[in-house]
Amino acid sequence: MAEEQVKLVEAFRKGLGEGFLSYEYDTKRRALKLFVERGALTKAFELVNEACGGEYHVTTITGADLGGDEVELTYFLWLLPQKLRVMIKAKAPKSDLRLQSLVSVAPATILYEREVHEMLGVVFEGHPNLERLFLPEDWPENVYPLRRK
């Protein structure tokens, strides 16, 4: 792990406190995985923003229901000055699928959050418009195509 990565992990540890769970480093893909509490996501994005002076790019959000009781969200980021791939991971239990919307911090997440909402039923609090994006108008309510039974 290079100096830049260590710095970011330290910033997360200091800034999030309890909200920061752990980290992993994938040497082959040169990617840094950071596991955080779902409540700490907004703060995490602010820390990233600070670390690279606003020069970062939100690649995508993956929502995955892997069969357990939780839905895993992965935020893929690319930090331009550090040339660093960062994955921020958070989990939300299926009984309470609520997260803060990150649109105010990172406007690029606007469509991704809508997609995760309609495919998995995750509610992003504070999102300006959580309407249907891909599914047909006659698709039944509360049926999410990518949920596992």
Added chain:
Amino acid sequence: MSTTKVIVGPVHPALHEPERFVFKVDGEVVVDVEPRLGYVHRGIEKALTERSFTQGLYLIERICGICNVAHTLTAVQAIENAFNIEPPKRAKYLRTIVHELNRIHSHLLLLGVACELIGFDTLFMLIWRDREAVMDIIEMVTGNRVMSAYNIIGGVRRNVSDHEVLEMKKVLEALVEKVKQYKEVFAEDPTIRARFADVGRLSRAKALALGAVGPTARGSGVKVDVRAEEPYAAFDEVPLNVVVYEEEDSWARLMVRIDETLESARVIEECLDKMPTGPVRVRVPEVAPQSSEGFSVVEAPRGELIHHVYTEKGSDKPLRYRVRTPTYANIPSVCEMLKGGYVADIPAALVSIDPCFSCTDRVALVDVRTSERVSVDLLTLARRYGR
């Protein structure tokens, strides 16, 4: 302020791409844009979890026909990442070559279509005539003009012979000459300057904030290119010059594509020279050897493309497969670009992101709901206002 709603996105004759945008216009100026996606949501991500890795690869290839090589390349790299296997070196070079050939064909296609949208049919026909040469080599190497079915997990399907290498070099050399002429036309021609320069502005700050990718970002001065920054396949040995234009308009985005075409041709030639001999594929297990996750990021012709896969030990199907296509990432930016512009400039701005709507899962057709809404297609729009 009274606004009228204009729906764009019926049967789309120029791009052969279906989409729908609702524009709120005040006179001639666009005030707000609202994209409606998902007319052709086929449910690929779900279907992928129900098919084996090999079968899924052919489905992934058909997410988008134009950048199919980019899709399969990303998929095999993501799966190889999850399986923890390494393809042979020659296979990596061959992947790069086909990937770049695919980029050339895609960029020439877009440049032609852009010319047609502004009514410059001569250049459209000329560019498409020369594009056929690339299609011929793709057919020669992979076995089909468009759907290459070339990348597989653990390598590529077919080796190239020395004769084919020579043929490729010859065709590319001729092509580069022609593309240089087109570059001159694009840079100087008054028609093109009048229709594309200063249209669809997207500032650097906005491009970053809205997550623009590929030529859209590079036309706004953001220096992001996955090939240079997170090198994959053979790009760690074949250095790439990233093309960046600072003009922040549609013209800059088209110029980025022309320069990239030339750059791709150079990369292919370098790859052909440097390519080592050896096997082109390794045997891979049919079922996932471990429960893990893999991802891969690739610079597709339209921008950064990411696939993310979760595997489960002992299963031949992925647990979750996620695809994020470049056009999807560019939609917030294109909405921003169109705001404040004229109605007549909509096609010129829209075409400059090279929208690939089948990637993004949709189709739109004529939909006249109420009498106050007007339904027009892009080409008529371009013809009516543009000439």
Added chain:
Amino acid sequence: MSTLLRLATWARLRSPWILHVNTGACNSCDIEVLAALTPRFDVERFGILLKPSPRHADVLVVTGAVTRQAAERIKRVYEQTPDPKFVMAVGTCACSGGVFQNCYGVLGGVDKVMPVDVYVPGCPPRPDAIIYGVVKLIEKVTKGG
């Protein structure tokens, strides 16, 4: 066949105007249809023109598997096309659904929604294979359109 009808058939064969409809294709068939119109294959030799409106078209060239969202709309396009109309299903997806069979968003081939006159399989078909489909269509029209 009356003289008038024969004249109409003759005129139709001289210039079959086409409308290209994408019902959820992956674009590869679409670019091959477009390639058939450009200099290398140039179907304008036979008076074939691409028209943007269904009301001007004689032949509907349909590419792609029919998705749930597009089914309704493609029916409307078919109804708007003036008689006599012909439908060409270009590509494997339009013939049967291809790889997209069993996806939740996909109904199947074009023949689920409207009658098809010529099937052109291929993934994607070469432009010359598409021209061959046109030849087949013309054959069909002359034999008893």
Added chain:
Amino acid sequence: MTLPSLLRRAWSNLFKRPATVQYPFKKLTPPPTYRGRHILLKERCVGCGLCSKVCPAFAITMVSTERGSLPTIDLGKCIFCYQCEEVCPRGAIKRGIDYELATWRREDLITK
């Protein structure tokens, strides 16, 4: 682009062969690598059914005949990926370059 250079180009194009091919009057031959209609060598087939299992488009079905179980390929479903050629242990499916496959009826696309 200046006028003289344009004129020079126009002049040189006068003596070039036209870009348009003469299809359908003259048949084109795709390269030998082209993936067209399959050639099914029935005498080699042992009826293992691997091809029907691997087919991503569900185009191959095994039909029992008097010669045992044989595959039939529905060209209307086939995506010409030739994964079947790759898995066949006996090499009973071969590449063909025939691309003129258009028919009037859907049933004609199913090879017997």
